[in-house]
Amino acid sequence: MSDGPATSLRKPRADAVRNRERVLEAAKGVFSAGGPDASLEAVARRAGVGIGTLYRHFPTREALFEAVYRREVEQLGELSEQLKNEPQPVEALRQWLRSTVEFVATKKGMTAALALAAHGKTSELTAFSSERLTKAIDALLTRAVAAGEIRADVSPEDLLRALIGMCYLHDQPGWQQSVIRLLDVFIDGLRMRGDAPPPPGGKNGSSEEAR
Amino acid sequence: MSDGPATSLRKPRADAVRNRERVLEAAKGVFSAGGPDASLEAVARRAGVGIGTLYRHFPTREALFEAVYRREVEQLGELSEQLKNEPQPVEALRQWLRSTVEFVATKKGMTAALALAAHGKTSELTAFSSERLTKAIDALLTRAVAAGEIRADVSPEDLLRALIGMCYLHDQPGWQQSVIRLLDVFIDGLRMRGDAPPPPGGKNGSSEEAR
Amino acid sequence: MSDGPATSLRKPRADAVRNRERVLEAAKGVFSAGGPDASLEAVARRAGVGIGTLYRHFPTREALFEAVYRREVEQLGELSEQLKNEPQPVEALRQWLRSTVEFVATKKGMTAALALAAHGKTSELTAFSSERLTKAIDALLTRAVAAGEIRADVSPEDLLRALIGMCYLHDQPGWQQSVIRLLDVFIDGLRMRGDAPPPPGGKNGSSEEAR
Amino acid sequence: MSDGPATSLRKPRADAVRNRERVLEAAKGVFSAGGPDASLEAVARRAGVGIGTLYRHFPTREALFEAVYRREVEQLGELSEQLKNEPQPVEALRQWLRSTVEFVATKKGMTAALALAAHGKTSELTAFSSERLTKAIDALLTRAVAAGEIRADVSPEDLLRALIGMCYLHDQPGWQQSVIRLLDVFIDGLRMRGDAPPPPGGKNGSSEEAR
DNA sequence: GATGAATGAGTCTTCATTCAT
DNA sequence: GATGAATGAAGACTCATTCAT
Numbered sequence: 001m002s003d004g005p006a007t008s009l010r011k012p013r014a015d016a017v018r019n020r021e022r023v024l025e026a027a028k029g030v031f032s033a034g035g036p037d038a039s040l041e042a043v044a045r046r047a048g049v050g051i052g053t054l055y056r057h058f059p060t061r062e063a064l065f066e067a068v069y070r071r072e073v074e075q076l077g078e079l080s081e082q083l084k085n086e087p088q089p090v091e092a093l094r095q096w097l098r099s100t101v102e103f104v105a106t107k108k109g110m111t112a113a114l115a116l117a118a119h120g121k122t123s124e125l126t127a128f129s130s131e132r133l134t135k136a137i138d139a140l141l142t143r144a145v146a147a148g149e150i151r152a153d154v155s156p157e158d159l160l161r162a163l164i165g166m167c168y169l170h171d172q173p174g175w176q177q178s179v180i181r182l183l184d185v186f187i188d189g190l191r192m193r194g195d196a197p198p199p200p201g202g203k204n205g206s207s208e209e210a211r
Numbered sequence: 212m213s214d215g216p217a218t219s220l221r222k223p224r225a226d227a228v229r230n231r232e233r234v235l236e237a238a239k240g241v242f243s244a245g246g247p248d249a250s251l252e253a254v255a256r257r258a259g260v261g262i263g264t265l266y267r268h269f270p271t272r273e274a275l276f277e278a279v280y281r282r283e284v285e286q287l288g289e290l291s292e293q294l295k296n297e298p299q300p301v302e303a304l305r306q307w308l309r310s311t312v313e314f315v316a317t318k319k320g321m322t323a324a325l326a327l328a329a330h331g332k333t334s335e336l337t338a339f340s341s342e343r344l345t346k347a348i349d350a351l352l353t354r355a356v357a358a359g360e361i362r363a364d365v366s367p368e369d370l371l372r373a374l375i376g377m378c379y380l381h382d383q384p385g386w387q388q389s390v391i392r393l394l395d396v397f398i399d400g401l402r403m404r405g406d407a408p409p410p411p412g413g414k415n416g417s418s419e420e421a422r
Numbered sequence: 423m424s425d426g427p428a429t430s431l432r433k434p435r436a437d438a439v440r441n442r443e444r445v446l447e448a449a450k451g452v453f454s455a456g457g458p459d460a461s462l463e464a465v466a467r468r469a470g471v472g473i474g475t476l477y478r479h480f481p482t483r484e485a486l487f488e489a490v491y492r493r494e495v496e497q498l499g500e501l502s503e504q505l506k507n508e509p510q511p512v513e514a515l516r517q518w519l520r521s522t523v524e525f526v527a528t529k530k531g532m533t534a535a536l537a538l539a540a541h542g543k544t545s546e547l548t549a550f551s552s553e554r555l556t557k558a559i560d561a562l563l564t565r566a567v568a569a570g571e572i573r574a575d576v577s578p579e580d581l582l583r584a585l586i587g588m589c590y591l592h593d594q595p596g597w598q599q600s601v602i603r604l605l606d607v608f609i610d611g612l613r614m615r616g617d618a619p620p621p622p623g624g625k626n627g628s629s630e631e632a633r
Numbered sequence: 634m635s636d637g638p639a640t641s642l643r644k645p646r647a648d649a650v651r652n653r654e655r656v657l658e659a660a661k662g663v664f665s666a667g668g669p670d671a672s673l674e675a676v677a678r679r680a681g682v683g684i685g686t687l688y689r690h691f692p693t694r695e696a697l698f699e700a701v702y703r704r705e706v707e708q709l710g711e712l713s714e715q716l717k718n719e720p721q722p723v724e725a726l727r728q729w730l731r732s733t734v735e736f737v738a739t740k741k742g743m744t745a746a747l748a749l750a751a752h753g754k755t756s757e758l759t760a761f762s763s764e765r766l767t768k769a770i771d772a773l774l775t776r777a778v779a780a781g782e783i784r785a786d787v788s789p790e791d792l793l794r795a796l797i798g799m800c801y802l803h804d805q806p807g808w809q810q811s812v813i814r815l816l817d818v819f820i821d822g823l824r825m826r827g828d829a830p831p832p833p834g835g836k837n838g839s840s841e842e843a844r
Numbered sequence: 845g846a847t848g849a850a851t852g853a854g855t856c857t858t859c860a861t862t863c864a865t
Numbered sequence: 866g867a868t869g870a871a872t873g874a875a876g877a878c879t880c881a882t883t884c885a886t
Contacts, residue, residue: 013886016849037248039876050851055878057849154396161386162393165376175372182373182397185365189400227866250859261868266861438845459670461880472847477882576818583808584815587798597794604795607787608815611822646865649870672855683872688857690870851883856876863871 020057022047027068036065066125073129076100080136089144090187096140097163097183104167105176133160150190162186231268233258238279247276277339284340287311291347300355301398307351308374308394315378316387344371361401373397442479444469449490458487495551498522502558511566512609518562519585519605526589527598555582572612584608653690655680660701669698699758706762709733713769722777723820729773730796730816737800738809766793783823795819 026047030038040061044054058064079099086092137156144150166179237258241249251272255262269275290310297303349367356363377390448469452460462483466473480486501521508514559578566572588601659680663671673694677687691697712732719725771789778785799812 053850158389161380161389165379168376168379169372178369178372182369185400189396263868474847580811580815583802583811587801590798590801591794600791604791607822611818686871
């Protein structure tokens with residue numbers, strides 16, 4: 001009893017918590033399917049709550065979006081932390097990229113999140129996610145570069161962009177395998193190979209102006 | 212009376228032709244900016260015609276979309292034909308990819324077209340464009356593979372997908388340079404190098420199931 | 423058991439009283455600013471209580487309105503009582519009128535009250551206030567008429583109406599001075615002047631059909 | 634043929650004109666009854682047109698309001714012009730005031746118009762009407778003052794304010810007669826009488842600061 | 845008694861689509 | 866053929882009111 005209802009201000013009321021959760025879950029699904037402009041009433045309907053309840057919990061579309069968004073981004077950020085301990089830097093990077101694809105594949109709501117990250121709709125939210133995801137990639141990328149395993153002329157921003165773009169097509173049949181294949185090719189392109197210096201003419205366009 | 216009430220083959224009437232063209236042009240711009248769901252009234256307004264006129268020429272949104280779409284896709288198809296005569300297969304491929312990026316960059320309406328191609332909204336239309344663009348890539352890809360310059364385990368579909376995805380981010384500052392860099396890395400990944408066989412474990416996920 | 427479950431006569435419970443008072447105060451302000459249709463949630467917020475608490479004390483919008491209303495009207499009624507002792511009947515009347523203006527000016531909530539009195543929204547409430555205010559004016563008016571200082575062909579209802587109407591414009595800059603001027607002119611119009619009989623044609627329109 | 638359809642741009646289309654008129658008429662009634670915040674859907678319903686039609690003709694609530702408003706104000710302005718030719722200045726003024734009351738009484742939509750003029754909701758519109766109505770009164774007032782028939786210390790603004798205020802109560806039974814009586818008293822108060830100087834102390838509040 | 849969560853009806857507003865001129 | 870008016874469905878958002886805690 002000593003640590004009773006010592007939460008923020010008052011009882012968090014059971015049903016309120018449940019409803020909030022339901023709305024988030026529904027929003028994840030609806031945004032995932034219909035994009036960031038999907039109907040909020042559809043979200044409420046799917047969550048089995050009144051539209052008013054949705055608005056009480058998330059007073060604006062952005063607020064709801066952000067709530068859905070952040071948790072997804074956080075998870076990917078945390079995954080990056082874990083993968084830093086993997087022995088093989090390149091494989092760790094590959095793993096993170098694949099996991100992100102998986103994330104999208106399992107409809108965890110990443111689609112909308114990524115779409116938002118892509119087009120800078122709400123700058124504040126985008127800032128957060130861009131930073132978080134960029135950091136996640138950077139951690140793994142830097143390590144692989146430091147190990148001399150991949151070349152240094154691709155920024156984490158570029159890589160994130162490529163990843164998001166590829167996942168953009170997440171509603172075609174077989175997209176997931178396709179993206180995994182493409183990522184592998186991409187990683188191959190990033191690889192340093194001791195015997196052969198990077199092909200002279202080929203990659204100039206990039207290396208010259210990589211920052 | 213002999214040619215009665217202007218059947219579909221008689222008198223294309225000058226202003227009708229002009230209006231049709233105007234609507235197409237306007238639609239390109241509007242879809243480009245606002246996506247495939249942009250307001251048709253906005254299109255009519257921009258074209259300087261009444262909304263009724265728009266509907267007369269294009270009875271459905273899809274019809275209009277298709278009309279806009281086809282011409283863009285055609286152009287990219289034709290570019291592919293021309294590039295087949297380039298001496299360097301890989302460079303021809305790179306050129307086509309870059310040109311497509313350029314296409315998007317110059318707001319030639321490709322954005323909406325690609326978006327549509329991406330998500331299979333109107334299957335008929337998608338079929339056409341997928342086929343056309345896939346063919347365009349295939350022509351260049353096959354040639355490079357045949358020349359032994361790039362590996363064979365990436366399908367034109369995959370490549371198209373990657374390209375479209377990367378262009379998806381076309382509203383971020385600097386996206387164009389970024390995409391060009393990424394494409395170069397990608398092409399590097401595709402390159403055959405006599406000295407080093409493709410990394411053993413790395414690309415398995417793809418090579419095993421590439422069709 | 424004698425004082426069992428707090429019947430309406432037992433224990434007014436300190437916080438309940440305080441909350442009731444707060445709500446009334448808040449309602450005065452909110453109605454004053456936003457009119458009789460202002461948001462009840464705004465009232466609760468301003469009072470610093472939950473919306474449920476507001477509803478417990480005042481189960482309907484009308485109940486709240488009435489509670490706010492009565493106290494204001496009461497005060498003006500009491501003022502009238504006091505002014506009956508003034509030596510100069512006309513000045514007493516003028517004073518009451520000016521005080522009412524002042525009342526409105528100091529945002530004592532009279533605005534909404536008057537508005538309500540004006541348009542017969544809730545007939546019961548209107549009845550009360552009309553009666554009370556009419557009486558207040560009547561007391562002063564009758565006395566001045568009895569003293570032979572003002573003419574008898576204007577009813578307290580008319581006067582009340584004029585007063586309310588003039589105060590209606592209470593949100594224009596300088597309205598207060600304007601109303602005071604107008605009231606003075608009005609009182610001038612009411613004055614009996616031994617030397618000059620009421621202008622023959624002028625006020626007939628009214629005196630003839632006054633009921 | 635020479636002067637054929639030389640109207641603004643094209644055919645004003647019969648039904649469009651009719652609908653516009655219907656909407657205006659309906660709006661007059663609805664605003665009159667429910668104030669300037671009345672439901673626009675109610676207006677459309679009453680006009681027997683779709684809500685979309687209402688919006689086509691009047692894209693904003695203000696636009697509709699203005700359309701209703703201006704025509705009423707214009708009429709009162711014109712009435713003032715005519716009355717300037719009346720031989721008796723004071724009677725001309727009285728007549729205008731009474732006509733305005735009549736106007737409100739016959740629900741010509743003035744209610745909402747006046748309410749708007751009163752509270753400065755849309756400054757541009759208010760500016761127009763204030764100016765127009767003030768001018769209307771001024772023309773008559775100045776003339777009566779110049780004729781030495783009424784005193785000079787009441788501005789047209791004050792008078793307009795009093796008039797609007799009194800009409801504010803237009804929904805009480807018998808209000809019209811009441812207002813007419815009050816206006817007569819008021820005019821009496823304005824009258825100059827050679828024999829008796831304005832009561833010494835009484836009206837100072839006003840005369841001192843009249844501009 | 846106090847609180848604030850839940851609900852849904854009601855408005856505004858936009859647009860796709862149909863049709864009269 | 867061109868035009869733009871008419872229509873209503875749909876979605877965002879607000880708030881009064883009820884009720885669980």
